[in-house]
Amino acid sequence: MERINIGIFGRVNSGKSTLMNLLTQQETSIVDPTPGTTADVKTTVMEIHELGPVKIFDTAGIDETGILGAKKKEKTFSALKRSDIVLLVINENNPVYKNDDYSTESEVLSFSEKRGKEILIVYNKFKGFPCIREAVSAKIDGRNKYPYIELELSERSNYSKLIEFIRKNSKLQPAKTPLLPDMDKNKIVFLNIPIDEETPEGRFLRPQMMIEEYLVRRFVPTFAYRMDLGKARSIIAEESAGEKKRFDEFITHLNRNGKLQLLITDSQAMDIISKWTKDAHYMVTTFSIVMINFLSRGNLELFVNGARSFKDLKPGDKVMIAEGCNHDRKAEDIGTVQIPKKIEAVFGKDAVQVDHYFGRVFAEYEKLKEYKLVIHCGGCMLDQQAIASRMEDLIESGVNFTNYGVLLSYFQGEEALNKVIEPFGLKV
Ligand SMILES: Nc1nc2c(ncn2[C@@H]2O[C@H](COP(=O)(O)OP(=O)(O)OP(=O)(O)O)[C@@H](O)[C@H]2O)c(=O)[nH]1
Ligand code: SF4
Ligand SMILES: [Mg+2]
Structure with missing residues (x-):
């Protein structure tokens, strides 16, 4: 499924996990005053009514030092690379921020810009503390480039404000890449599924299932076929000829009046398929090519x-x-x-x-x-x-x-x- 990925980033104890829990409206991540509580990337998928299907990453603070800090940072950046929307959380009441060089925030912002992410800033407003947002934002976003919101993240009733903020400021829609080019409803797609020893029993592999479902949903008929690769590649001439004959007979039968439009094969059978379909007038491709294009x-x-x-x-x-x-x-x-x-x-x-x-x-x-x-x-x-x-x-x-x-x-x-x-x- 195509989703929008939302990543939550910032320093330790800024309230990233609290933001995760506000978005998901449940205790998805552990929240604790101990710095460095979130060590690994915590991922959750959900449907946010106003945004559609999303995947959310809660991450470790990237200002942690030492060997462990570096390991956490690498994981956090891997999530940053996979995020469409970057929520940068800043605890605006943290006195440390006053005399800081903001290298943590700058690193997230410059990397996100380079990779074309949508950047939204969330100032976490801990109740009862003096607010220093203006001083902070002047330093990290002097030109007021990024949309921001001030919220007390631990207050669950702020859910709607947060969602509205994301929805209003995000131009993203889940990408709509077609799995396959347009197919004719009156012609057949042949699926060559050799089922080797690695294939688990009880189901097709994900690309095979996805493609079959995609076509049938669009009224395009499919024909699933298991080629015996062992026989097809056999050095015993009769065995390979027998397997080719079986394949040719099905193809001829299905292709009466040019009814076959496309053959999709498992990549590992390309050596056989390229030989056996040399003069074919229908198109040929592989499951792995369809997947990587998508x-x-x-x-x-x-x-x-x-x-x-x-x-x-x-x-x-x-x-x-x-x-x-x-x-x-x-x-x-x-x-x-x-x-x-x-x-x-x-x-x-x-x-x-x-x-x-x-x-x-x-x-x-x-x-x-x-x-x-x-x-x-x-x-x-x-x-x-x-x-x-x-x-x-x-x-x-x-x-x-x-x-x-x-x-x-x-x-x-x-x-x-x-x-x-x-x-x-x-x-x-
Ligand atoms: N009063 C108040 N406390 C908050 C708020 N947001 C976070 N906290 C507290 O701040 C502490 C840290 O919050 P977390 O959400 O765990 O922070 P984090 O950024 O995930 O921290 P790490 O995982 O350690 O990087 C916890 O004790 C929270 O209860 C808030 O809006 N108001
Ligand atoms: S295509 Fe890649 S990700 Fe999918 S099952 Fe094969 S090895 Fe795994
Ligand atoms: Mg956390």
């Missing part, structure tokens, strides 16, 4: 350019393979087996170093520069903001990036690559 908000072209830079790799270069989740890995896993094998076949054993990053944690910003190419999965377990944050880090670091589906198609030649990006109006 998650990158239509920026598939950047991933195509990255795939084409594969040929420029040289011995001694480093490549990163990044996946958005941790899953059980079996024999023919794309990230740990298929792609590293191909790299070895092209550049020689140990010539190009391959590192892996799995899960929500992406490589530290400083480390990214070491890589010549980042190869990312479909990213179905991540949201658009997480993909955007990774892409921005990579673009700033000057590192090329591509995606499983795009690269595996590129390995089949330029013609195969053109074929899978054609549905998105691209051509190399």
